Amino acid sequence: MKKVRVGIIGTGNIGTDLLFKIQRSEILECGIFTGRRLDSQGIKKAELMGVKTSCESINAILNNSNLCEIVFDATSATVHQKNAPILKRLNKFAIDLTPSRIGKMCVPAVNIRECLEGDNVNLITCGGQAAIPIINAIMKVHPETEYVELVASIASKSAGPGTRVNIDEFTQATRDAIEKLTGVRKAKAIIILNPAEPPVLMHNTIYAKIQKPDLNRLKKEVNLMEKLIQEYVPGYKITLGPVFENGRVTTMIEVIGKGDYLPKYSGNLDIITCAAINVAEEYVKHKLTLKAGK
Amino acid sequence: MSEILFFDSTLRDGSHAVDHQLSVANIKEYCSHIDDVGLYVVIVGHGNGLGASSLQVGLSAISDKEMLQIARKELKKTKLGVFLIPGFGTINDDLLPAIDIGVDLFCVAAHCTEADVTGQHIEYLCKRHKEAYGVLMMYHMASKEKIAEEVLKMQSYGAKGVILMDSAGASTPNMVSETISHLVKDVRVKIGFHAHNNMGLAISNSLIAIQNGALIIDGTSRGFGAGAGNCQLEVLVGLLSKMGISTDLDLYKMMDVSEGIVSKIMKKPQEISSISLISGISGIFSGFANHVKKAAERFNVDPRDIFVELGKRKMVAGQEDFIVDVAMYLANKKTSEKESYDIESLL
CATH class of the missing domain: 3.30.360.10 (Dihydrodipicolinate Reductase; domain 2)
Structure with missing residues (x-):
């Protein structure tokens, strides 16, 4: 099966942990790892893995929207407020790891099904x-x-x-x-x-x-x-x-x-990155089922 | 030396001693009589501050709002103060209503190494032109250099002063003199001290704090407070007067309030029980005492062992949930190993 490409905005601790977890995924691969500082530890790790990187934050995706279908936002609540409408316009499924409260609140073990139909999911805390x-x-x-x-x-x-x-x-x-x-x-x-x-x-x-x-x-x-x-x-x-x-x-x-x-x-950060990966994988499976049904 | 500000936490720290069951009548009577004494501020509320009424620490008999409204009516000459620990209370849920009620002074507290969680709150209060102080709890757990860094953070947020809390009553006299004298060299804001009496040093340590440059003393009438209690303000004032240090406080009135009002609110005289002593030695917050007693009974273990184990795990204020965890751990250990567990394991 061809892997689905995801983008990560935010190259700090959370973004980099997501990147590591995606390397293990059988369904996802990282199409773009984008932040604001080219010299960040995260960017260096991504380059070693051969992942495409950028220091233009969301603009990297705006300029080339074929890089990914799903976007993890690991920036901050204020930045996600600006990113959310852009991602919606680009028709990307957004998984928000900031406390912005924009998307539908999601805890995979509780309400994953009802979260996959929308376009923005928030992982609370x-x-x-x-x-x-x-x-x-x-x-x-x-x-x-x-x-x-x-x-x-x-x-x-x-x-x-x-x-x-x-x-x-x-x-x-x-x-x-x-x-x-x-x-x-x-x-x-x-x-x-x-x-x-x-x-x-x-x-x-x-x-x-x-x-x-x-x-x-x-x-x-x-x-x-x-x-x-x-x-x-x-x-x-x-x-x-x-x-x-x-x-x-x-x-x-x-x-x-x-x-x-x-x-x-x-563990406080791991639980939220694990949840994010789970949402992305379930989203992909859900879309494939829909396609197969058509 | 009359520039010392006396902060009165009787109706805040004392709340721990009565399982947070202070009544409307208690607050009304205390505030109406203490108003004339000359204290700088009377701090009112749940023992862990605004928003802390909880299953974790204990549910208050009456709401924060009600407590503050009663106190506000009675306090005419003395400022009304509150205490808030970010993580328990928030600006929206707790500070805004307190400002609306007319609270004059705000103490925003954090564990002694975590001052940055108070930035949001102190800056907000300063923006609203409120008098804000920082509080560093469990100060015995950090070096004086680290404490100085944290005080400087609170100073940069706009705090008018920073009070060190010896929350476990774990300080030796040397720790007080070394830390306070180190701080007053480096910082611009007033430094304060809030003593606990677990090792019988609350008054002495408060005096040492003053002698080393502390300008705020936080204590309680009759020593009413968590565990072994706090610095008994009327005794400190008597001592200062004997030493020729004037305070502008009315000692007779303070004695009358202590004798006539606070003694009746207290369930029993403030004493240093073996549990409080162990709490001081282990460096665990005095307010855990009642919770530890309950858990020890429920799981049939020695309450002193619970304190020693909590000390080993370096638990900080607000972590009452670990008491049950430790009690169950000890109960299991007792049945499986029959191993003796004593104070030596701590040393």
């Missing part, structure tokens, strides 16, 4: 990717759950300047996505940066306020969901629970990164 599927599993057993809370702890080294400057956007976007994609009445998201050395793994705790929890059913559903997520995020693991303590149902998740370009403790 790492906390959202980690927690929303599990909260869905909890809501399936206990739809009456009145409140859930997510505490995401991330190694300081793994939180880049973007996350730090936009820490409010992170908590708000995560909370809004939980409420929207799980149907729980009220949610809260908390983020903690921990500077310990060696760096801590990405850790998420989900608390759910449930009067009479059915722990056996909860365990079953949560474990099923864990397996589903592991299909595209291999380092995803439930480390505790669901357990009932202190009047709340507590579940803990750890995400160990694949260690492609980013270190293993950067």
Whole structure:
């Protein structure tokens, strides 16, 4: 099968990790790796791989739209606001890894099907990717759950300047996505940066306020969901629970990164790049099925 | 030395000691009586600040908004202050409503190495012409050089001062004098100190901070606060007066508020329990104490072992979720290995 070409805008940590993951894909290949600085580490890596690079950011795709069919945007929310209408005009499927909130919010394990018809998909936040599927599993057993809370702890080294400057956007976007994609009445998201050395793994705790929890059913559903997520995020693991303590149902998740370009403790970045690759691959399969149907 | 600003965190840090159950009556009575004392600011709200009422840290009995509205009515001479940790609270959800209620002073806090997460908030407050201070929590976890870098960041965002929090009560007297004297050389803004009493040093460390150039002291009436409590303000003021350092504070009134009002809000007198002592030695936030006690009972392990293990894992303020993780880990370990677990493993 001929591989489908994708473009990556943004040659920082996230963009470069995507590039590494695409090298392994049986469906995708990188047609253009484009940013603003020709001397960036990412560009150097791409050149070594023989991937076409550019320092003209989205203009590289604007000038030659045959370079790719799908575009990953790993820039920033403000830049994606400018990029989104251009990509739409060029008829590219956009997978947005910034917190711009423009496209349809997508968590592959939860709503991938309904995201493939549109032209722009937003991957929310790492906390959202980690927690929303599990909260869905909890809501399936206990739809009456009145409140859930997510505490995401991330190694300081793994939180880049973007996350730090936009820490409010992170908590708000995560909370809004939980409420929207799980149907729980009220949610809260908390983020903690921990500077310990060696760096801590990405850790998420989900608390759910449930009067009479059915722990056996909860365990079953949560474990099923864990397996589903592991299909595209291999380092995803439930480390505790669901357990009932202190009047709340507590579940803990750890995400160990694949260690492609980013270190293993950067599970927070790995989960979002894994999700992005999954969306792209599913998009390609979906389009092929449609074609075959015609 | 009357230029020292006294920040009163009784109704903020004290919230930890009563599982965040401060009532409307508590806030009203305290604020109406403390207003005359001459303090610079009274800080009100959940123990971890605005937006921190949560299953993670504890749910407040009443909302942030209600607490601030009550305090606003009672405080006429003293500024009303709030505390906010980015990651818990946000500008939209928490700072905007607080500004609308008429809060005068804002403390924006981060772990001692993460000052850059406060930039967005401090800059926003300055743009709105509000008085903003930076707070560096768990200051014992970083070198004085690193702390100086972080203070300079907060200064560049527009903070009028930066308060170091000895959140675990883990400071020795030397750490206080070395850090504060190092900072006052390098920075333009006022440096403050917020002591915890886990090792019986809250008043002494606050005094040492002043002697080394700190111009803000953050403490509480009767020492009311998380774990072993804070610097008991009326005692420090008495000590300063004996040493000939004037403060413009009304000591008798402070004593009356402590004796007549705060003693009734407290569930028990502030003491250094063995749990608080271990928390100080392990360098873990004092506010974890009640959560650790609950988890120790639930999973039948020694609460001191939980603190020691949390210390080994270098947990920071806000990471209460790891208490359950550690308690379950210790419970499993106990059944599988029967290994003794004592303080030596930390040293």
